[in-house]
Amino acid sequence: MLQTVLIANRGEIACRIARTCRAMGVRTVAVYSEADADAMHLHACDEAWPVGPASAKESYLNVDRILDVARRSGADGIHPGYGFLSENADFAEACERAGIRFIGPPGSAIRAMGSKSAAKTIMADAGVPLVPGYHGDDQTPEHLAAVADEIGYPVLIKASAGGGGKGMRRVDDPADFAAALTSARREAAAGFGDDTVLLEKYLLQPRHVEVQVFADSHGNVVHLFERDCSVQRRHQKVIEEAPAPGLSDEKRQAMGDAAVAAARAIGYVGAGTVEFIMEAHGDFFFMEMNTRLQVEHPVTEMITGEDLVAWQLQVAAGQPLPRNQDALAFSGHAFEARIYAEDPDRDFLPAIGTVSRLRTPAEHDHVRIDTGIREGDAIAIHYDPMIAKLVVWDHDRDKALQRLRNALADWTVAGTTTNTRFLGRIAAHPAFARGGVDTGFIEQYRDDLFPEARPVSDRFLAAAALYELLSVDQAAAARARVSGDPWSPWHSTDGWQPNSDNHHVLHFLDGDTDLTVVAHYRRDCFLLDLPGGTVTANGSLGADGHMRLVLDGVHQDALALQSGDQLSVAIGGEERKLVIHDPLSAGMGEELREGSLTAPMPGTVLQVMVAEGDHVEEGAALMVLEAMKMEHTIRAFASGRVDKVNFREGDQVSEGAELLAIGAEE
Missing domain, CATH: 3.40.50.20 (Rossmann fold)
Incomplete structure (x- = not known):
């Protein structure tokens, strides 16, 4: 060992x-x-x-x-x-x-699978089914465009040396092929040092099902069953599960056999994943082999009871596999949700910030959290913005799914934007509950998963106001305890004024909407004047942000986490973010002038497509930024003339920086 x-x-x-x-x-x-x-x-x-x-x-x-x-x-x-x-x-x-x-595997195996083009040739020779496509040596744009026409649109351009959705572009129209090829190659070269691409027929409504394989240096190869990774955004996995829903024993066996054949074909050793794309009627095709442990490996561990990292260490030490195929079985169902610092409502733009408060569900036999982030840690621009992997298990899919929903509802972060509520909407969707998933799931149910923002309800506003009032009371009580006169009226927080009702006026921002709550002090409660009427409010506030609300006699738990003037309030699995607002300080920042285009996040300028004085049409690509390993194209919001270009290729930009300005044609 x-x-x-x-x-x-x-x-x-x-x-x-x-x-x-x-x-x-x-x-x-x-x-x-x-x-x-x-x-x-x-x-x-x-x-x-x-x-x-x-x-x-x-x-x-x-x-x-x-x-x-x-x-x-x-x-x-x-x-x-x-x-x-x-x-x-x-x-x-x-x-x-x-x-x-x-x-990990020998360099020869990594090299064989590192080129998707070479991998497909090897898999074809091993009898593993392939998606129609092109993975040849002629990489001229003209030849690739001609091949794409032969395959038939839509086609998928994929970086031959890549993975994780980088260097990958779906093209539906021949007119868009050249620009998509250029972008995919640039991203592939930056991410993998190789701009070689391959083309594949883009299958409509496919599932992404992968098989965990393991091999040792003694010639033993096994599979540890499959995972369904169909729910994706930007070709990156969002929620994975094992086993794949609706897969027959015969299909499971066939996929497992194909995965083992793929591993044997390259003399594989160690942990690997053979990824398949599956059509609705059940045919499956080899996509690629990841010659490493996968992000989603915990769902396999949860259903098999095996520690795949321990297997890796044993195999690397020259020992045989701990189990043969006949000794492997799975039990129950597991889900993994990837919790990222990102904003789903802004096309999943990565978010930076400091995780000032973090509350997670308790870990036990049914719930596992893999994370490298603690309270106080910063989400920086240099690396992937993953905060954690939330993994749940239960005896069947329905019970495991309920555990996933409950655990996501218990997850609250302050200091940065996360995708937890978006994940919760996926987990709660009826189609997901039925197991009706494919790689287009998010787009198909976009209206459900990205609902129009609703005004914050009186219940959340009351919780925010009560949090503010109880926080002030706690701070005043703490000051009184250490003062020379703890009973001094100067420590009072009841808003007392001579000849006037005792009250406080609290202001919050819900987006751009200014909301006011007037809190009247009473002997054993508050009266809160809210947009929808007046309620009696009382409760308690724990040191960890947990609250017990009593609104008009109804008791309910809530969680409030504050970071600066940002306040996150979570109640019953729903979370709303408000800004604690001082109207007197509003409007003091200088507004960017109308017509400017600003950086949606910190990053590096990869390409500038226009020069000052150029005429551009609405939607035209102006500049490409790279941040957190992904490209983001800045486009014209209207037709006009480029008045100013403030950055060049290679420049670093901060969030909110004015990149370009577009003015009306004279």
Whole structure:
């Protein structure tokens, strides 16, 4: 067995690996960038070494530095996690040359599957079914456009060396092919150092079903059943589940056999995932093989009871697989929801900020949380904005789904925007409950999943007002306890005024709407004047933000988390965000002039398509930003003339920066 493992990754996967290593008595070494100098994964390991600046290219992707740390720390194995160097064949081979065990497949297997084009050739020879498409060497735009015409639209352009939705574009119209190809290649080159692409027929309403495989160095290969990863946005998975709903035993067996054949065809060793795309009538086709542990591996662990990281360590040490195929079985059903710092209502733009308050459901046999984020940690622009993976299990799909809904309702974050309420809407959707999922699920039910914003209800507004009032009372009581005269009337918070009703006026912003609550003090409660009428209010506030509301005699639990002037209020699985507002300070910021185009988030300018003086049509692409490993195209909101271009390619921009300005034609 390995004695010391260096974890060449960060975040939740580094913490996850460290947890298993500790249980197995294996010493762990963390690496960290300057941006992660106090990150959670450092404290999860036995020791931690710096490897460079915040940029992943100069730290987590710096092979020489990581190997140097491995030698100096005495590590005899390196676990790459997923992402970063996990599917880098050169790194795997460099580890072996350095006499350090790479906890993953051999470089030859990574290289074989690292090129999607080469992988499809190998799979065809192994008898694994393929989607109609092109994965040849002629990469000229003219040839690719001609092939796309032959395949028939819609087609999918995919980075040959990539994954995770990067370098991938769906094209429905031949007129859009050239621009989509350019964008996909640029993103592929930036993300993987290779702009080679392949083309596939885009299947309408397909499911994305993948099979977990495992192989050892003794020639044993098994599968640990399948996962359904169909619910996606931007080709990235949102909610995964195992087993796949509605899959017959015969189809499960056929997919498992195909996945094992794929692994054998490349001499695979370690954990891997063979990904299939499945049509509605049940035919399935090979898409790609991920030569690493997947983000969604916990759902497989939950239904099989196996620790896949422990399997990786054992296989890397030269031991045979812990179980053969006949000894493997699954029980119950599991879901995983990926909780991200992102704004679904802004096309899933990643969000930055500091997680000032974090409340999560309790962990037990049915609920598991994998995270690398704590209260006080910052979500920076340098890395993937994942906060955590929420994993639930129960004896059947309906019970597991209810657990997922309850756990998402118990998850509240202050300080940044997250996708938890969006995930809750997916979990509550009738079509999802039926198992009616495909890769177009989010678009198909967009109106349900992105409902028009409703005005905040009196119930939430009352909870916000009560939180403010009780917070003031608690602060005053604390000051009184340490003062020389705790009974002084100056410590009173009851709004007393001579010849006047005792009251406070509270202001909140719901978007751009200014809301006012007048709180009248009474002996044992408040009277709150709300937009919908007056209610009696009372309750209690815990130190952790948990509240017990009593509104017109009705008792209810709530959670209120404040970060600066931002207030998140969660009641009964629904959350609303308000701003504690001071009307006297409103309007003091300088407005950007009409016609400006601003950066939706911090990032780097990848491309500028226009120059000052150019005429542009509404919807025209003006500039491309890269942030958190994804491209975002800035488009003209109206036809006009480009008056100003404030940034060049390579420039760093902050959120809200004025990128360009468009004026009316003279």
